[in-house]
Every structure is written in structure tokens, then in C-alpha cells.
Amino acid sequence: MSVISLKEPEVAIREVRLGSITGFEGTAGELVQCARTGKLQDNARQFSQCMGCSSGNAFCQLSMIQDAVVVNHAPVGCAGDVFGFNFVYRVGQMERNLPPVIGRYFNTNIEEQDTIFGATQKLEDTIREAYTRVKPKAIFITTSCASGIIGDDVEGVANALTEELGIPVVACFCEGFKSKIWTTGFDSAYHAIVRKIVKPPLKKSNKVNIINFWGSHIFDDLLKPLGYEPDYIVPFSTVGQLERISEAVATIQVCPTLGSYLGAALEQVYGVPEIKAPPAYGLRGTDNWLRELGRVLDREDQIETLINKEHARVLPLLGDYRKQLEGKTAYITAGAAHGHALIALLRELGMTVQGAAIFHHDPLYDNGDTASDALAHAVNTYGDIANYNVCNKQAYELVNILNRVRPDIMIARHGGMTLWGAKLGIPTLLIGDEHFSFGYQGLLNYAERILETLDNKEFVTNLAKHSTMPYTKWWLEQNPFHFLGRNVHVEVY
């Protein structure tokens, strides 16, 4: 279990805190085994393609707090992703019937002379201007490789400006070079929030924190009849709302890769219990998760009634889908926890999972509880998965594997990977809303979409016929893990 310390301005990266890795080749069972026995070792790659970085993931969580502003202390290119998040923010406003506003994001524009003389003055000026323009309830500062290497005292500026402006000005340390696991950026954002925004509880509320991205509000129908109110965090919340998340009765993780740190921090620091069962994907996964929820919320009888009712509704429909999907093969590429969920879900539908390329692996989450190990759950419930690859979004490995495996369908949960299925003529499905496949209904939703995708061969067949392939023939004939773990400079990686 990682010990949450709110004294430190920075949270330790996942590699250090959780022993997380970004390279592995083997079966899922072997990976779980290694992780449990402390034998997990990272495998570096001799050749790599561009990944993501913490600053993007930190921004992802901080950029949609309705009355906060983000100041990105960086050269202008680091703010290249802000419009993408602004777009997501605005789509979410539509879905939530909120008035249209743009995200208020500022970049300090670090330039060459700043790398010599420092850029703290620029940072102060930017924060003051952001305050004048927007009058926010809080300002978050996201750092960058440049600000980190030149050694700007960002924490000092944040503290001084907090005093001056009378609102929390919070440093979020998320330099890209610090970690190979960009989900570390979620931890950075949550550390900033728990450290400087969340207040000690004054009372207990009837709220349940739902740590999620910007998915649909599917928890309303589940929690309200139980007498609880869902509090969807962090995107689309307000600073005032975040101040009070310490008062909730429980925390739900939609994806522990996302919420690992926040869930554990709220439990450790403020005693808000975290639902530790892996998220509700697949029939048995949902049963398991609901029972845990019932236990924590003290609603076990109601939950049993719900489970029975839902089984009666879903099982006959599921039988139909299973018949249609029986024996179809799938290959999965996704972030860690959600990838594990998808594996469970596809097997529940009777499909054969030929393998998975999962971005990273956390041996355990911040709560340190083996009950939360979604991969172990998938292996124990449905059996081992051969060809389980921790790929760190390395498209070249994926293309090589897909070219050999040729599944009936590729299922992706992150942008940038689907193209390779389609270029090889493999029907490919990406579902953005992680809540779409949650729970019993989610299973049916997913089955329907898979059938639609399998049926839609025309587009990929034609695309494959006219596509170019930037990978060499040599590469496609190599072992996909040719470059993995052959690193002669491993000590400097």
C-alpha cells in the first residue's frame, strides 16, 4: 500500500510508488504471478514510438473543473492538447445541459532566455492575468519538462500567489520526462486537489464519489433508489463541490487506472471507504462489484433483489448474443484497468480473446488490496490469456501482432491504435464512453456494437486494399518483441 503524504508537493511516480511497468511479454497469469511475488521487472525497448506524458493526463482532470483555471507553465507546444480537452469539455456541457463556455487555459510561453534566467516572473504574471480575466475559484499550475529542468520554484510561486489572490493557487507537478506511465499525471492532479482543495469533513453526506472521466450519468439510477446521491468527479465538478468530497460515504472507481490515487487518498486521509472490487464489467464482475457496493453502503438486501431482477432481464438476451458471438476472435488494446474489464466482458460474451496489448501494468493499486486486481479477477474467473503484452502504446508491436493474429475484430479503448486494425482489413471498434459497457446493460450494449462492427466489413476491406504500410517487410516478419528487453543501456533508461 502506498502511504499518502500531503506534505510533499509532488507525488511519487507510479514506477516508484506502485512498481508499475511498461513492458511485458507472456500470459496474463504469469504477469499476475510475477506481480504478486514481487518479481515484476520492467522491460525497456530499444526502439520506441511517441507515447503520452503526465502533463496531458493531469490537464485532462484539471481542465474541466467549472470554476477553475489552468496555467500551463511551459513552452507553447505543451499546450497543444488544450483545445482537444476544451472540445471534450464542451461536448460534456451539451450532455449535461450546461451553458456553453470555453475552458480557460493559459500558457506561460517559456522561451530561450527563460531557460537561462528562469521563468517564475512569467508564471506570476500569467497567474495574475488569469485571475483578472476569469476571477476563478482556484488556479492550477501544470509544469513541463522545461520548467522542471531549469528548476523554477513553482511551489514557491503557488504559495505566494495563494496569499496574494486569496484563492488556492495549486502546483501540479507533471513533467513529462519523470515517468514512462502517463497515467501518473492523474495522480499528480489528484494529489494537487486533495492537498490544496479538499477540506476536512464537517459532516457525513449521502453522496457517493464517482471518479470518472466524462462518461454518461449511469449511476443515478443505481444509487438514488438506494438513498444515495452520485457525485461525479473531477471533470464537470466545481471547486466548492471538490472541497466536500471528504464527506462522502464511499468512492466508486470507474477505472482504477484513473482513480487509484484519489480513492486511496480519500480513504486514508478522510476515511471515505473505496469500493475495492474491480469495476462492474461482465456478468460476474457486475455481481461481485454490486455486492461490494451493497456491503459498503449497507444495502445488501436491496442489492440482492436488484441482482436477481437484472439477471432475469439480462440472461435471456445475453444467451442470444452469445450464440451469435460464440467462437469469434478478438484482440484488445487499451489502458490497464479498462483493458482488464474488456477481457472479462468479451469472454462473458463467449468470444475468444487471442491476446491483448495493454498500455502499462500496476501490480496493485494505491489501496494495496489484492481485491482490486482486475487482471487477477479476469484470469481467475475466465482462465488465463495467452499473448498478454504490456505495450506502452507502441503501435509497431501492435501492427506486427495483428498481422499474425488476424482476429475477427480488434477492440481499442484509446485513440491512435484503431487505424492499424482497419488498415489490415480487420473490423475495429473504439468506444469512448467507458460507462457504455458498465454493468449488466453495458454487456448488452457492447454485444450489440460488436455485432454491428463485425457486420460492417465493406469499409475496412476497401481501406485495406488502398492503404500504405509504413512498416518494413522485415519488421512484420520479426518476433513482435524483438526490441523488448534487449536494451544494452538499461541502467540509463
Place this chain on the structure above:
Amino acid sequence: MSKYIEQPRYSCALGAQQSVVAIKRAVPILHAGPGCSGKISSLIGQGEGYAGGNTIPCTNASEADIVYGGEGKLRTVIDGAFQVIDADLYVVLTGCTSDIVGDDVGSVTGEYQEQGKPIVYAETGGFKSNNYVSHEVVIKAIIDQYVDCYKQAGKKTKGLVNVFSTIPYQDPYWNGNLEELKRILSGIGLTVNILFGADSGGVEEWKTIPEAEFNLVVSAWAGLGIAKHLEEKYGTPYFHFPYLPVGGLETSKFLRQVAEFTGADKEKTEAFIWSEEEKFYMHIERTADFMLEFRYGIPRRFYSLLDASYAIGFAKYLLNELGIIPARQYIIDDTPEEFQEAIREQFHRISDQRSAEVRFIVDAGAIQQEIRQDAHKHRSLILGSGWERDLAKEIGADLLILSVPVSYRLVLNCGYTGYRGGLRVIEDIYDRVLDTYR
């Protein structure tokens, strides 16, 4: 003065990775932090292209590379890139991490160049400049370190011109714009090295850069340095047309000036212009009654939040050929001081009887505040980016998205340059106007 930016509309120096992606079968190799490439593609990279986006090799700088240096890792990634990626040209680009710690990327790349590999490098640490400036740096690097190896001393090909114009991906309509420039220049009898995009000939075309008789710079300022460099290096004279020619008047003017400079066949030039203008003005004439008579309101003045090349080109066209009057014009490309006066001068004499106010501001959040404070008596048009959606609604303006971020449009080969681009401008403006009626 601080230069903070709300709502960025360009990238950092490393943004020039997209200039490489725009060259057929060329691939950038980034010696940079893990998130840089994705952030660049997110702002200025709709679509992966051949080997852009997630295909781009990268050393993904880690803490150890900062402490111990990253040259060893760069070597292994270059080795891997040659084995894995099927490309004709590999361009090593550095990010902030490498440039601050001072990796000797030149000597690492040099080892491969000595083996005759098609590889070049450029220092593009994000903090060094922006992608308008570093586009030049990268193009010069390719010419000096690669193209130059293939030059045949003294060989010049009559009528061959290199075109340096709009910046791929920074201009979302680059492909269409370059196609039209190539089409019209070919129309007056020139042979065109367009260098980027669907109508280019890949590295084989690049290898003929030294043979060109002339260089044409069709841009306010970005790219001018390339032509100056080539003049020094190969003695190639260049002609500078300081904005994108849009529509009949400006495109014909552009072609006549180019013909004059290059000595292109006068008769052929005039014949081409005549046939293009005939088509162009037939359409204009056909819609003039609509523009004059449509009673429910069409925009009568326009704001621009654009780079200098676009802003001047559009202002001239909208004013002189469509009768839409320029309101304040904002140049958001961080135009270097030395070029600002010439741009001001263009706006000063935007037509025979009118001048327009122009301001150079990179912080578009401040620009939006200024525009909000104006009295909005008439329906106006904003030429800007996806950031202007709400502003347009608030002030009752129509919005044509010409600048990144474009997110609300999907761009393939749409272009706004030349005769065909001019017509497309009309279609797109009035498409947006008419679409507002129920």
C-alpha cells in the same frame, strides 16, 4: 513584456515535425519528451498521414536521459527506425529536454550520414521558437544535410521553380492550397516543386531543389529565410509574394508578377489567366444578385484572427471582390518585429480607398476581450479558429474557421488559395450564413 498565451494557435519549435510528416514517405524521429509529439498532432495534425501521429519514433526522454544524457538512447532509436519504418528520409528533431541538457545530436546523426543513410537533424527544442520559425530551420536542415549531397554542380533546369508557401498542418488547408498553387503556376508554363502533400513528388522532387531556376515565396514572412538561404547557397534568385493570393484579382496579379520575374511565356500566361478569370467571374456574376439582394442579413464586416499570410490574402479578397469591410485585423503568428512594418503597409493600402487597422497579438484571449467590447451594430464575420465559437454567437457573427485549432471541420483537400480557392471561400462563408436560418 510577458508573452503569455490564452488559446494557443500555433505550436512550439518541435511543431515542425508536421512539416516532415507532410513530405511524402518522410518520417520524423523525435529526441524529446514522451508527450510532445501527441500534443503537436493534437493541435496541428488532423489525421496521421503516412508515418505521423502514433507512428513517429521517439526516444521518450526519461529522468535518466536528463541526468546522464540521451545520446545512447537516440542511437538505438535511430537504428530501430531504419529497421522498422519504411521511409525515404528520416529527420531527427530535438525537444526541450535534449536541447537544455545539451546532447550532441549532430554528431550522433553524423555517424549515420557518414554511412550514407538518408538522415538529417535539426535542433527544435520547444522553447527555441515556434513552428513558423522552425519550419525554416527544418527545411534548411534537409537541404543542407541531404539534398545538397545530390546536387549536380551548375545544373539548372529551365522553368523549374521551388515553392515555399503555407506551412503544412499549421495551415489546415495546406494540401489544397499547395495543389492550387501548383496548378496555376503550371498553367503559366512553369515546372513546380511543391515539395509537400498529395501533389508533390517526395524526396526525388526535393533532390532537384538546387536545379531550380527560381524560388517563389508565397507567404508574409515564414519561409523567406529558406529562399535567402538558397540564394546564398545556389545563387537561385527568389520572388516574394507576401500573402496568399485568393480570388480573381490577386491570383491574376500574382501570376503576372511571377511571369514577369521568371520570364514565363507572356502569351501563355495571359491565355491561362483569361480562361481562369472567365470561369471565376462567371460564378461571381451568377451570385452577385444573391449577395446584393438577400434581405435577411449577410455579414458586412469581418474580424480576422489569422496568421499574416492568410489575413492579408483574405482581407484583400473579401473587401475588393465580395464587398465585406475589414474591422480590426489581428495577426496571431508572433510575426518578428522586422516583418511587421511591411504587413502594416499591406493593410494600410488594403484597397485604393481604404486602410484597415492591424494588430499583432499572440494572446488571443486578450483579442477576444477587445472584440467583445466593440459595438456590434451589424452582422459580422469572424475569420478565426475553433476558439471563436462562443464569441461569434455572442456578437451575432458568422464564423469561418481558417486557423488551427480547426476541430469543428474535417479538412481533406479543401483550399482557399487561387481562383478555385476564392470560389470555395464564397461557398463556405454563405454556407455558414444560410445555415443560420430555420
